[in-house]
Amino acid sequence: MQRRSFFTAAAGAVAATAVSRVAMAALPEAVSQSSAETAAPLVPPNGRPYHPVVTLNGWTLPWRMNGGVKEFHLVAEPVVREVAPGFSINMWGYNGQSPGPTIEVVEGDRLRIFVTNRLPEHTTVHWHGQRLPSGMDGVGGLTQPHIAPGKTFVYEFTARRPGTFMYHPHADEMVQMAMGMMGLWITHPKGANPLIADVQRDYAWLLGSFAVEPGAMTPRVGEMTDFNIWTFNSRAFPAIAPLVARQGDRVRMRVGNLTMTNHPVHLHGHEFEVTGTDGGPVPQSARWPEVTTDVAVGQMRQMEFVADEAGDWALHCHKSHHTMGAMGHAVPTMIGLDHSGLVRKIQKIVPDYMVMGERGMADMGSMQMPLPDNTFPMMSGKGPFGDLEMGGMFTTLKVRKGLGANDYGDPGWFRHPARTVAYEYAADGQSAPAAPSVPRQTPPGQAPGAPSVRKPGAGHEHQ
Numbered sequence: 001m002q003r004r005s006f007f008t009a010a011a012g013a014v015a016a017t018a019v020s021r022v023a024m025a026a027l028p029e030a031v032s033q034s035s036a037e038t039a040a041p042l043v044p045p046n047g048r049p050y051h052p053v054v055t056l057n058g059w060t061l062p063w064r065m066n067g068g069v070k071e072f073h074l075v076a077e078p079v080v081r082e083v084a085p086g087f088s089i090n091m092w093g094y095n096g097q098s099p100g101p102t103i104e105v106v107e108g109d110r111l112r113i114f115v116t117n118r119l120p121e122h123t124t125v126h127w128h129g130q131r132l133p134s135g136m137d138g139v140g141g142l143t144q145p146h147i148a149p150g151k152t153f154v155y156e157f158t159a160r161r162p163g164t165f166m167y168h169p170h171a172d173e174m175v176q177m178a179m180g181m182m183g184l185w186i187t188h189p190k191g192a193n194p195l196i197a198d199v200q201r202d203y204a205w206l207l208g209s210f211a212v213e214p215g216a217m218t219p220r221v222g223e224m225t226d227f228n229i230w231t232f233n234s235r236a237f238p239a240i241a242p243l244v245a246r247q248g249d250r251v252r253m254r255v256g257n258l259t260m261t262n263h264p265v266h267l268h269g270h271e272f273e274v275t276g277t278d279g280g281p282v283p284q285s286a287r288w289p290e291v292t293t294d295v296a297v298g299q300m301r302q303m304e305f306v307a308d309e310a311g312d313w314a315l316h317c318h319k320s321h322h323t324m325g326a327m328g329h330a331v332p333t334m335i336g337l338d339h340s341g342l343v344r345k346i347q348k349i350v351p352d353y354m355v356m357g358e359r360g361m362a363d364m365g366s367m368q369m370p371l372p373d374n375t376f377p378m379m380s381g382k383g384p385f386g387d388l389e390m391g392g393m394f395t396t397l398k399v400r401k402g403l404g405a406n407d408y409g410d411p412g413w414f415r416h417p418a419r420t421v422a423y424e425y426a427a428d429g430q431s432a433p434a435a436p437s438v439p440r441q442t443p444p445g446q447a448p449g450a451p452s453v454r455k456p457g458a459g460h461e462h463q
């Protein structure tokens, strides 16, 4: 990740990979990232200025300027991504990570993107949402020959419109996207744009899903519906970085979906507007307040709000199975079942046997259940008040007073002002409001305490 490495020509690579229009030019160095931590935003060292995004648990690909053209070098390759502590997946990605690095450019930039294929099979890169010459669209077989293993192809186009985009293969797509090949692309506006606000915090992530058996490390690539690992930028809660904002900041969230199902993204404590899609900025007259917006497959949504409420706010997919870790999806319903004698019998055969969920499944957050190697609990994460019972597509928005403009560090848990936290009711407490006491009437012929059903139009005067 050092700038100077761009200017050391990889001389040996020239002869083997020279392409006519860039003949005699060395390939830009392929910068690789080994960490799954959120990198500091990349302030542009040259070219047109812009306010950079923060890629959750990701990074932005550096470039070099070459005769007025911005040059990037993507390398498609197998990677090992740490999805949660103690849990890594064999993925395919770009430049050391899945998702690949975010590409940030400015409207009007002339671009040259070198793509080297180090996968065991051919690939291409499709630049989702871009206006570009048809032959640069990256659809293997339709607009270009596939990039064979070991080969480098060059894509050249101008970033014609500002917005939130992504890139992914258009070759053996089912396998390559199930393995994690995707990345974000941000085209910043050139100068002021009436539909694009200045924001103080600009976060971006891609929704992902993987089918990995507990204890395994490689996704089932043929899976169509039964995924068990749900991710923001190939990370699962509690390993997803929080979004941090200074109270009063205008915040943008850019979210793209390359999974096999839709994800209703839900933010607590604030209302946002969808200000843009991968089709471009949304006209002012077409924006309305939301607290949840659905991000369908193959879509991007750009949401904005003013972070004016201090606190720790949940930010998650609203499908409850998508905020679970690996192991919860095939558990039988045990609520209300008395199986007290059964456990001891089964433990004679399977000593570690535990029953899940006779009172619901909340107990599982704190169960010290033996797990296979390389997986993570279905419900995990500790908060200041106990177990969070989450996993998968869940993180927090942490809004604090007086943070520095470039302070993206986790500020820790919120310190709630006095008397602003929900509390346990105490019968002798002075502060709890008294609930009205109404004696229950039992209809004739019905046992006291039995549920009563009131039929419409039955005309009972009580209740």
Ligand SMILES: [Cu+2]
Residues within 6 Å of the ligand: 262, 263, 264, 317, 318, 319, 322, 393
């Ligand atoms: Cu979801």
